[in-house]
Amino acid sequence: MSKKLLDIKNLFVSIEDKQILKGVNLCIQEGEVHALMGRNGSGKSSLAFTLMGHPRYRVDSGEIRFEGENVLELAPEERAKLGMFLGFQYPVAIPGVSLANFLRTSARTLSPEPITAKEMRRSIEEEAKILGIPSSFMTRSINEGFSGGEKKKIETLQLRMFKPKLAILDETDSGLDIDALRTIAQSIDRLRDGRRSILLITHYQRLLNYIRPDFVHIFLNGQIVQSGKEDLAQDLEAKGYEWIEKAMGVAN
Numbered sequence: 001m002s003k004k005l006l007d008i009k010n011l012f013v014s015i016e017d018k019q020i021l022k023g024v025n026l027c028i029q030e031g032e033v034h035a036l037m038g039r040n041g042s043g044k045s046s047l048a049f050t051l052m053g054h055p056r057y058r059v060d061s062g063e064i065r066f067e068g069e070n071v072l073e074l075a076p077e078e079r080a081k082l083g084m085f086l087g088f089q090y091p092v093a094i095p096g097v098s099l100a101n102f103l104r105t106s107a108r109t110l111s112p113e114p115i116t117a118k119e120m121r122r123s124i125e126e127e128a129k130i131l132g133i134p135s136s137f138m139t140r141s142i143n144e145g146f147s148g149g150e151k152k153k154i155e156t157l158q159l160r161m162f163k164p165k166l167a168i169l170d171e172t173d174s175g176l177d178i179d180a181l182r183t184i185a186q187s188i189d190r191l192r193d194g195r196r197s198i199l200l201i202t203h204y205q206r207l208l209n210y211i212r213p214d215f216v217h218i219f220l221n222g223q224i225v226q227s228g229k230e231d232l233a234q235d236l237e238a239k240g241y242e243w244i245e246k247a248m249g250v251a252n
C-alpha cells in the first residue's frame, strides 16, 4: 500500500501582511511525481520556500505534514534531515565554500548511513561526469560566477548526492539550453525508484517530456485550481493559462 509522504492541508501563507497562499491542498504519496504549473507570480516559489521553512513566509493557518510529522515547527535543516530537498529557482552563492566541501559536508549530514570518504569521492565523480560538470568546478566557491545552466547542474548534482525522499524542484528547467535540459531531466528522472517523490514546479510542458508526472496541478492566485494527469499539461500548453483563468472566472 502506498504511503502519504507530503500532506498539505488548507495552507494560508503571507509575506509582510500580503496573503500569498490561499488554501493549498496537496497530497503526495511515496514514489509519485507531481508537476505544479502556473504563471509568474501565482505563488509557486512561495509554496516551495514555505515547505522548507523559510522564515520570511508566515504560515497563518493550515498544515504541512511529512511522513505524518508536523513540520511547521521544524527549522529548515531539520526538514532537510527528514528527507526534504529544495532545488532553488535562483541558486544562492556561498563565497568561500568550495563545491567539493559543500557536497561532502552536506551529504555526510543528510545521509542516513555513514559514507566513507572514498565512496563519497567516487559518487561525486560519477554523478558529475553524467551531468557534464568539469572537475575544475569542485574547487570553486559554490554557485559563485557560474552560468545559470551550470548552477542548475550543480543543484542537480546535490540532488543526486543527497537522494532525498522528496525533491521540490523550483523551475529547474528555466534558462537551460536543450542539451542541458535533457541531461538534467534524465538525472532527475533516475531518482524515481517507486519510493522517492518529486514536486516539479515548472512553467513549461517540455520538462514533462523527460520526467513524466503522475499528476499535474495548475496553480492560480495562491491555490491549486485544477488537478489531473499528464494530459492536463498538454492542454495547458496548447490553450495557455488564459484558458484556465477564463474557466475559473478570473479577469486578467
Ligand SMILES: Nc1ncnc2c1ncn2[C@@H]1O[C@H](COP(=O)(O)OP(=O)(O)O)[C@@H](O)[C@H]1O
Pocket: 015, 016, 018, 020, 038, 039, 040, 041, 042, 043, 044, 045, 046, 047, 056
Ligand atoms: N519577499 C517578498 N515580499 C513581498 N512580496 C513577495 C515577496 N516574495 C514574493 N512576493 C509576491 O508573492 C507573489 C508570489 O510570488 P512567487 O511565489 O515568487 O510566485 P511564482 O514562483 O509563482 O512566480 C507575487 O505577487 C510576489 O510579488
Ligand SMILES: [Mg+2]
Pocket: 044, 045, 046, 089, 170, 171
Ligand atoms: Mg517562482
